[in-house]
Amino acid sequence: xxxxxxxxxxxxxxxxxxxxxxxxxxxxxxxxxxxxxxxxxxxxxxxxxxxxxxxxxxxxxxxxxxxxxxxxxxxxxxxxxxxxxxxxxxxxxxxxxxxxxxxxxxxxxxxxxxxxxxxxxxxxxxxxxxxxxxxxxxxxxxxxxxxxxxxxxxxxxxxxxxxxxxxxxxxxxxxxxxxxxxxxxxxxxxxxxxxxxxxxxxxxxxxxxxxxxxxxxxxxxxxxxxxxxxxxxxxxxxxxxxxxxxxxxxxxxxxxxxxxxxxxxxxxxxxxxxxxxxxxxxxxxxxxxxxxxxxxxxxxxxxxx
Numbered sequence: 001x002x003x004x005x006x007x008x009x010x011x012x013x014x015x016x017x018x019x020x021x022x023x024x025x026x027x028x029x030x031x032x033x034x035x036x037x038x039x040x041x042x043x044x045x046x047x048x049x050x051x052x053x054x055x056x057x058x059x060x061x062x063x064x065x066x067x068x069x070x071x072x073x074x075x076x077x078x079x080x081x082x083x084x085x086x087x088x089x090x091x092x093x094x095x096x097x098x099x100x101x102x103x104x105x106x107x108x109x110x111x112x113x114x115x116x117x118x119x120x121x122x123x124x125x126x127x128x129x130x131x132x133x134x135x136x137x138x139x140x141x142x143x144x145x146x147x148x149x150x151x152x153x154x155x156x157x158x159x160x161x162x163x164x165x166x167x168x169x170x171x172x173x174x175x176x177x178x179x180x181x182x183x184x185x186x187x188x189x190x191x192x193x194x195x196x197x198x199x200x201x202x203x204x205x206x207x208x209x210x211x212x213x214x215x216x217x218x219x220x221x222x223x224x225x226x227x228x229x230x231x232x233x234x235x236x237x238x239x240x241x242x243x244x245x246x247x248x249x250x251x252x253x254x255x256x257x258x259x260x261x262x263x264x265x266x267x268x269x270x271x272x273x274x275x276x277x278x279x280x281x282x283x284x285x286x287x288x289x290x291x292x293x294x295x296x297x298x299x300x301x302x303x304x305x
Contacts, residue, residue, distance in 0.1 A: 015100070015101050017052070017098035017099055017100045017101075018098070018099045018101075018223075018265065018304055019054075019096070019097070019098055019099075019304060019305075020095075020096070020097045020098075020099055020223060020268065020302060020303065020304055021094070021095070021096050021097075021301075021302075021303050021304075021305050022093075022094070022095040022097065022221055022237075022268065022300070022301070022302050023092070023093070023094050023095075023299075023300065023301045024043060024092070024093040024094075024095075024221075024239070024281070024298075024299075024300050025090070025091070025092045025093075025297075025298070025299045025300075026090070026091045026092075026281075026282055026296065026297070026298050027088065027089070027090050027091075027296065027297045027298075028088065028089040028090075028286075028293070028295075028296050029087070029088055029293075029294040029295050029296070029297075030086075030087045030088065030089075030286065030288065030292045030293060030294055031087070031291065031292045031293075031294055032087060032288070032292060033085040033086055033087050034085060034086070034087070034286045034287060034288040034292055035082075035085050035286065035287040035288070036062075036064075036082040036085075036086075036089060036284065036285070036286050036287075037284055037285035037286065037287065038079060038080065038081055038284065038285075039064070039079075039080040039082070039091075039282065039283065039284030039285075040077060040078075040079055040080075040282070040283045040284065041058070041077065041078040041079075041080060041091065041093070041281070041282055042075060042076075042077055042219070042270060042271045042279060042280065042281050042282075043058070043078070043093040043095075043270065043281055043282075044056050044076040044078070044093070044095070044270070045076070045095070045097070045220065045268070045269060045270045046074065046075070046076060049100065050099065050100045050101075050102050050265075051097060051098070051099055051100070051268070051269070052097065052098040052100070053095065053096075053097055054096040054097060054098060055094075055095070055096040056093070056094070056095050056096075057093070057094040057095075058078065058091070058092070058093055058094075059090070059091075059092040059093075059094070060080065060082075060090070060091055060092075061086070061088070061089070061090040062082055062083075062084040062085075062086045062089070063082075063084070064080040064081055064082040064083070065080065065081045065083075066078050066079070066080050067079045067080075067081075071278075073271075073272055073273055073274070073278075074272075075270075075271045075272060075273070080284075089286075091282060097268065099223075099265055099268060101265050102263060102265065103263075104262075104263055104264070104265075105253075105262040105263040105264075107247075107250040107251075107253060107263065108249050108250055109158060109159065109247055109248065109249045109250050110247075110248040110249030110250075111249075112248065113158055113247060113248040113249060114157065114158055114159075115155035115156065115157065115158060116151070116154075116155060116156055116157070116158045116161050116211075117154065117155070117211075117212060118158065118248075120132075120214065120246075120248065121248070124214070124246070124248065128214035128246060130274055131209075131214045131215060131216050131246070131274060132209060132212070132213075132214050133209065134206055134209045134210055135206065135209075135274075135275055136185045136186055136187070136202070136206055137185065137187075138186070138187055138206075140187070142186075142187045142190050142191065143186045143187055143190065143203075143206055143207060143210060144210055146190055146207065147165070147207035147208075147210045147211055148210075148211075150164050150165050150168070150207075150211075151211070158247065159247075161211070162208070162213070162245060162247075162253075162255065163262065165204065165207055165208065165211075165257075166204065166255045166256070166257050166260060166262060167257075167260050168257075169200050169203065169204065169257040169258070170257065170258070170259075170260050172193060173189060173190075173193055173194065173195055173199075173200065173203075174193060174194045174195075175194075175195070175196070175197070175200070175258060176194050176195065176196060177196055177238075178195070178196040178199075179296075182277075183198050183199055183202050183276040183277065184199045184202070185202075186202060186203040186206040186207070189202075189203045190203065196241075197240055197241045197242070197258040198219075198241040198276050200241075200257045200258040201217060201218070201241045201242050201243045201256075201257065201258070201276070202217070202275075202276050203257070204243050204255060204257040205217060205243045208243070208245055213245050213246070213247075214245065214246040215243055215244065215245050215246070216243070216244050216246075216252075216272055216273065216274060217241065217243065217272075217273050217274065217275055217276050217278070217279055218241065218242050218243060218244055218254065218267075218269050218271070218272055218273075218279070219239060219240070219241050219269075219270055219271045219273075219276075219279040219280075219281065220239070220240060220241075220267060220268045220269040220270040220271070221237060221238075221239060221240055221267075221268040221270070221300065221302050222237065222238070222240040222259070222266055222267060222268070222302070223237075223266050223267075223268060223302045223304075224237075224266065224302075225266075225304070228302070228303050228304055237300040237301050237302045238298075238300050239281055239298075239300060240256075240258070240267070241258075241276065241279070242254060242255060242256040242257070242258065242261075242267060243255045243256075243257070244272070254267055254269075268302070
């Protein structure tokens with residue numbers, strides 16, 4: 001029997017993307033011309049169903065030779081070798097992106113994972129691997145006690161548990177930018193009650209891993225439309241860090257404990273890693289005395305232009 005195809009009565013066009021321009025300028029200043037070691041840059045995002053990279057430009061002064069590679073997580077990494085000495089090193093990344101809406105935090109969860117606790121399938125556990133393991137010591141059980149406090153019943157809703165965990169940090173931890181290298185341990189953040197976004201994300205990830213979830217660290221940028229007003233100079237922005245949790249049926253879902261956001265279109269991811277130290281935007285070295293280093297400046301703007 002010959003069958004004819006009938007198109008659906010209505011075909012909905014996908015929502016128009018938000019077109020963004022991101023400028024990330026980093027400047028290192030020295031007291032005299034110095035030589036530079038190899039630098040590793042994680043500034044270029046990957047294309048996906050919700051993010052399209054339209055144009056990427058990398059400007060270096062002094063000029064350098066660039067070699068591109070993918071790291072073990074599939075992130076795009078630029079390895080830069082510099083030949084000339086200079087008293088100033090400037091690295092400017094300019095990105096033009098299209099960000100597609102994912103529809104917010106309304107996502108399907110597989111029936112077997114709707115209630116916590118649940119067990120990942122053997123295949124998922126094998127693939128998640130170290131993303132299920134805690135990475136930081138907790139000798140006094142500070143993190144464990146805090147995370148366990150969110151399990152108010154067994155069973156309880158998986159999304160309700162993760163939402164409560166995501167919303168808990170902002171009221172109790174004071175946000176403070178930290179320009180020094182490294183990330184605080186989760187126990188330090190809980191004790192000091194102060195931290196940067198990478199500390200918030202690391203604490204959330206470790207708590208989720210303690211509760212049995214697969215979690216990973218994300219670095220990128222935050223876009224705030226309220227600060228992006230037409231006819232005005234671009235508002236200063238910053239790099240940002242948050243987390244993703246793997247939920248069967250829904251996949252990797254973004255949780256931002258710094259701003260208490262879930263699966264929002266405001267987050268522009270660049271690097272996806274197991275731990276925070278693997279997602280530093282720029283790492284490198286110079287040859288000279290410690291006193292030669294005068295300082296570092298970072299300027300970031302994210303605009304819908």
